[in-house]
Amino acid sequence: xxxxxxxxxxxxxxxxxxxxxxxxxxxxxxxxxxxxxxxxxxxxxxxxxxxxxxxxxxxxxxxxxxxxxxxxxxxxxxxxxxxxxxxxxxxxxxxxxxxxxxxxxxxxxxxxx
Amino acid sequence: xxxxxxxxxxxxxxxxxxxxxxxxxxxxxxxxxxxxxxxxxxxxxxxxxxxxxxxxxxxxxxxxxxxxxxxxxxxxxxxxxxxxxxxxxxxxxxxxxxxxxxxxxxxxxxxxx
Numbered sequence: 001x002x003x004x005x006x007x008x009x010x011x012x013x014x015x016x017x018x019x020x021x022x023x024x025x026x027x028x029x030x031x032x033x034x035x036x037x038x039x040x041x042x043x044x045x046x047x048x049x050x051x052x053x054x055x056x057x058x059x060x061x062x063x064x065x066x067x068x069x070x071x072x073x074x075x076x077x078x079x080x081x082x083x084x085x086x087x088x089x090x091x092x093x094x095x096x097x098x099x100x101x102x103x104x105x106x107x108x109x110x111x112x113x
Numbered sequence: 114x115x116x117x118x119x120x121x122x123x124x125x126x127x128x129x130x131x132x133x134x135x136x137x138x139x140x141x142x143x144x145x146x147x148x149x150x151x152x153x154x155x156x157x158x159x160x161x162x163x164x165x166x167x168x169x170x171x172x173x174x175x176x177x178x179x180x181x182x183x184x185x186x187x188x189x190x191x192x193x194x195x196x197x198x199x200x201x202x203x204x205x206x207x208x209x210x211x212x213x214x215x216x217x218x219x220x221x222x223x224x225x226x
Contacts, residue, residue, distance in 0.1 A: 004155075032214070034214045034215065036217075041222075042219060043217045043219035044205075044215075044217040046214055046215065046216065046217075049214040089156075091156075100146065101158075103155045103157075105155040106155070
């Protein structure tokens with residue numbers, strides 16, 4: 001059964017730092033991996049979608065990489081800002097079973113001004 | 114704004130009461146999903162509809178029913194609410210049930226007392 005793990009569960013960094021959030025998954029048979037942002041009391045906003053054939057995707061200060069064979073993805077945030085404070089979730093879409101996204105429990109990020 | 118709309122945003126129910134959570138998308142997506150989010154457990158799939166006219170159980174379907182009313186709307190019904198169903202419920206949609214990412218609604222926070 002596919003499992004998705006995000007470590008650490010929480011992270012505090014000073015403003016301006018570059019940081020990396022980690023996501024690992026147990027089964028490499030996936031269609032894609034998606035990173036989301038969730039603000040307190042809000043829904044999920046899609047940040048980046050990486051297909052299984054891709055190695056990385058970039059959007060502004062965000063860069064997500066995928067190493068399917070090792071079951072890992074990282075979300076790199078450059079020059080962090082207080083507005084980046086949120087919970088970041090990764091989800092993988094398996095190629096077998098119900099084919100639906102399986103989510104990690106997230107990393108709660110706080111960027112200190 | 115185009116997207117996924119959920120109603121209501123907040124609801125308090127007494128044990129045994131019933132209610133229906135509504136979800137509508139205006140992106141002409143074929144697939145729709147209901148998840149619940151609980152602290153420390155991430156998002157878990159309740160039911161999904163790969164296309165209009167079809168519905169299937171997800172990971173935690175007990176105590177729930179769904180209706181795919183048309184291509185736009187996918188409702189979730191609690192027939193006899195229990196305190197264990199206190200959660201935040203999210204609806205999501207996707208162009209198709211395969212390699213595409215999800216778009217989420219803003220959620221319904223449900224408390225069962």
